[in-house]
Amino acid sequence: MTKRSLRRACAGLLLLSVFSAGCGLKKDQLQTLDQISAGVPGAGVDVEAGGEQAPVDPDTGQPVDPGTTTGGGTTTTTGGGTTTTGGGTTTTGGGTTTTGGGTSTGGGTSTGGGTSTGGGTSGGGTTSTKGTKIGVTDDEIRIGIHAPLSGASPLPSESFQRGARNYWLTKKVFGRKVTVEVLDDTYKPSGAVRVCQEMARRDFIVVGGAGTDQIQACGRDRSLQRSSTPYLSAGVTENGLRGVPTYYAISTSYKDQAPLVIQSATNQQFLNKANATGEKKWAVVLSETPNFTDAKQAIETQLKGKGVAYKYFGVPKAGSDSDAVSLAQQLREYNAPVVFILGQPTFFLKVLAQTGATYTPTWTGVGISFGINQVHTAACGATQNRYDGRFLSPYPGLDKAPKAFLDSDNGRAKDDIELTLWGLSELLEQALLTTKGNLTRENLVASLATASLPGGLYPGVKYTPSNHFGGTKMWQLKSNCGGSPNQYITVGNAPIG
Amino acid sequence: MIRPMLLAADLTQDFTTPLVSGAIQGAVYGLLGLGLVLLYKGNRIFNFAQGEFGTVAAFLVLVSSTGAGIFPKMPFPVAIVVGLVAGTLMALVTERLVIRPLFRQPKVTMVVATAGVALLAISFELFFNGTNGRNARPIVAGEAIRSGGLSITWQQVVIVGVLATLALASALFFSRTQTGVAILAVSQEPTATSLVGISVNRISALTWGMAGFLGAIAGILLAPTTLFGPGFMTTSALIPGFTAAVFGGITSLPGAFLGGVLIGIAEQFGNKIDLFPGANRVVVFALLLVILLIKPAGLLGKEA
Numbered sequence: 001m002t003k004r005s006l007r008r009a010c011a012g013l014l015l016l017s018v019f020s021a022g023c024g025l026k027k028d029q030l031q032t033l034d035q036i037s038a039g040v041p042g043a044g045v046d047v048e049a050g051g052e053q054a055p056v057d058p059d060t061g062q063p064v065d066p067g068t069t070t071g072g073g074t075t076t077t078t079g080g081g082t083t084t085t086g087g088g089t090t091t092t093g094g095g096t097t098t099t100g101g102g103t104s105t106g107g108g109t110s111t112g113g114g115t116s117t118g119g120g121t122s123g124g125g126t127t128s129t130k131g132t133k134i135g136v137t138d139d140e141i142r143i144g145i146h147a148p149l150s151g152a153s154p155l156p157s158e159s160f161q162r163g164a165r166n167y168w169l170t171k172k173v174f175g176r177k178v179t180v181e182v183l184d185d186t187y188k189p190s191g192a193v194r195v196c197q198e199m200a201r202r203d204f205i206v207v208g209g210a211g212t213d214q215i216q217a218c219g220r221d222r223s224l225q226r227s228s229t230p231y232l233s234a235g236v237t238e239n240g241l242r243g244v245p246t247y248y249a250i251s252t253s254y255k256d257q258a259p260l261v262i263q264s265a266t267n268q269q270f271l272n273k274a275n276a277t278g279e280k281k282w283a284v285v286l287s288e289t290p291n292f293t294d295a296k297q298a299i300e301t302q303l304k305g306k307g308v309a310y311k312y313f314g315v316p317k318a319g320s321d322s323d324a325v326s327l328a329q330q331l332r333e334y335n336a337p338v339v340f341i342l343g344q345p346t347f348f349l350k351v352l353a354q355t356g357a358t359y360t361p362t363w364t365g366v367g368i369s370f371g372i373n374q375v376h377t378a379a380c381g382a383t384q385n386r387y388d389g390r391f392l393s394p395y396p397g398l399d400k401a402p403k404a405f406l407d408s409d410n411g412r413a414k415d416d417i418e419l420t421l422w423g424l425s426e427l428l429e430q431a432l433l434t435t436k437g438n439l440t441r442e443n444l445v446a447s448l449a450t451a452s453l454p455g456g457l458y459p460g461v462k463y464t465p466s467n468h469f470g471g472t473k474m475w476q477l478k479s480n481c482g483g484s485p486n487q488y489i490t491v492g493n494a495p496i497g
Numbered sequence: 498m499i500r501p502m503l504l505a506a507d508l509t510q511d512f513t514t515p516l517v518s519g520a521i522q523g524a525v526y527g528l529l530g531l532g533l534v535l536l537y538k539g540n541r542i543f544n545f546a547q548g549e550f551g552t553v554a555a556f557l558v559l560v561s562s563t564g565a566g567i568f569p570k571m572p573f574p575v576a577i578v579v580g581l582v583a584g585t586l587m588a589l590v591t592e593r594l595v596i597r598p599l600f601r602q603p604k605v606t607m608v609v610a611t612a613g614v615a616l617l618a619i620s621f622e623l624f625f626n627g628t629n630g631r632n633a634r635p636i637v638a639g640e641a642i643r644s645g646g647l648s649i650t651w652q653q654v655v656i657v658g659v660l661a662t663l664a665l666a667s668a669l670f671f672s673r674t675q676t677g678v679a680i681l682a683v684s685q686e687p688t689a690t691s692l693v694g695i696s697v698n699r700i701s702a703l704t705w706g707m708a709g710f711l712g713a714i715a716g717i718l719l720a721p722t723t724l725f726g727p728g729f730m731t732t733s734a735l736i737p738g739f740t741a742a743v744f745g746g747i748t749s750l751p752g753a754f755l756g757g758v759l760i761g762i763a764e765q766f767g768n769k770i771d772l773f774p775g776a777n778r779v780v781v782f783a784l785l786l787v788i789l790l791i792k793p794a795g796l797l798g799k800e801a
Contacts (some may be wrong), residue, residue, distance in 0.1 A: 157628070321525070322737075322768075322777065324723070325521075326515075326768040332647075346724060349630055349724040350724050358640050359648075374629065381631075382724070
């Protein structure tokens, strides 16, 4: 290539890049979630008012300062009704009008107890108020769920997709049908943030289906918070999620499950289990991620409190076969009769493939991932049916599945992935129904701050403005390799905690 | 007196366990590395589909031995033969439909094409299996040695034995047989080789068939040692296999064996470095860097 043609090529490339950049700066492509939540006209979404605008008193027409009149979870009486205003969002009862639009800035102590007793219309009324109604129409509420359907620890996609929709086949909330979309986050935080932002543009609520790091990434995502998108997930880490106003855990966090693991071990009599040489000790195996730090500290505190000897084993988050070989050796050397494990289920199964039937301790830990029957099947296979797994779970085993679940969708056979989504949907329905006033994102977030969800399949949860980790109970699951049914079975008739 | 004895026991355990288990894990990498080296010697390309010859074989053994899908339930030895045939056939089909039409194209085109074959194979595996992990039956069950934390299964003994045998046999094949020499000749000068009456196409098919056979053996032997699923050989063993091949000398079959074993050992000793997660991988790549700086052709590598 001559110098001249090289120059021409460079000039052409330069022109092309300028042209491309110009194309990329089209006005309609510049709209961000911030602008959507701020109610920029022409954003193409249903926005009635800015998510962060000061709410307006319907009686006086004057702006209400959320920090002075309703902050800190105080109870205010306005008009003829008693109204709970925890979390800094103004909700004025007494009539049929509710003003949302405020941002929940809780942190104070709620004295309202989460029971709005106002005389106003509660939940999904049609009165025009301010607030973000993305994903809500007169006849539909849209929910977005992200989960790892591919990647390092994939969940069965078909079960997840069907389970996410099953509960809503015959249900309506505030007279609206509920539509659920499920997107694959590929078990990567970056993938999760991408799909969460995508769902926040069209769905009313975004829900984290599984994967601690992915849930944390979405929960902390600023654009989701700025668009007031309620983000709910099963309880995982509290790291980075505590204090996020739009985040709510619908089951017990890992940290809070630590005492339940000990309680479960005591109930099932393996807390002080001895190995062949009479040693009573635990091994604690965790993936080395900052998101498990709270869980690690919690279980260590519990074990120390009970006087149980233990040794900690850290493993890389994405453990390879070589890491599995190494951990299996270390565990065999330490020879603990009980192993607490928290990490990738696929890595756990690789470790079991290494230990096989030669080292068969009691494996225990927090829920949700290790308690799924997919793990049970592979674990039993790897250990020649000598797998002894005792894990906590927010939902019971299939042996305790409710009749409504079994009969749903014409009674077709379902697995535990569908069961957990049934329980999750049950809580989502209860969460939606707590909304006081118009069904807006802001009102839902504010209402949840003082809500008590009774639960059903999942244990109930109770939130306060300063604590969005309201779960305290968990079910206990136990392996049943080679038994009937050959799957995790429920220990006891009620969740512990 | 007791204290030094205990210390000696600890040292033995600290040294022996990672050494032995590293060698075994490294044998896994070496098995895959053998196929990679074979094709590099034959075609001068890195074959990204090598891992999938093994995954497909492992799946075929599983479905044949359990009678899943359209497959009748077969005795385990027959299922192994089915798996070996499947891996070999896959390689032959790849050679005929993908590699041969690209024979005169730049090598990089062929390399990218092999990556395409791997992705296609993984897609088929996902289609038929979903994302489920599977447990494969070992060829020989049971534990051969148990001492403290060290546990060696018979399956692992078989892996090391098979790898050593294959590395030796392959080296002899290339140095002592006319076909082996013909493969080397085709890789270096295909036009001249065809002028002396050697069929380049036949040699190419033979090379790929052998590589497929080696990949199938690797897959069938490795599947019982882990949780296997779609693409498991590509995701878990291909990169270490490449590293082993480069480490040992990309043109040396015994080098792949040696490279694999050394990398496995380095990884296991790297696990003893408790500074940060993944320190073992840093050790491996640091070692690779050092070796290549000192001896760019790899440990046993030489032209042809």
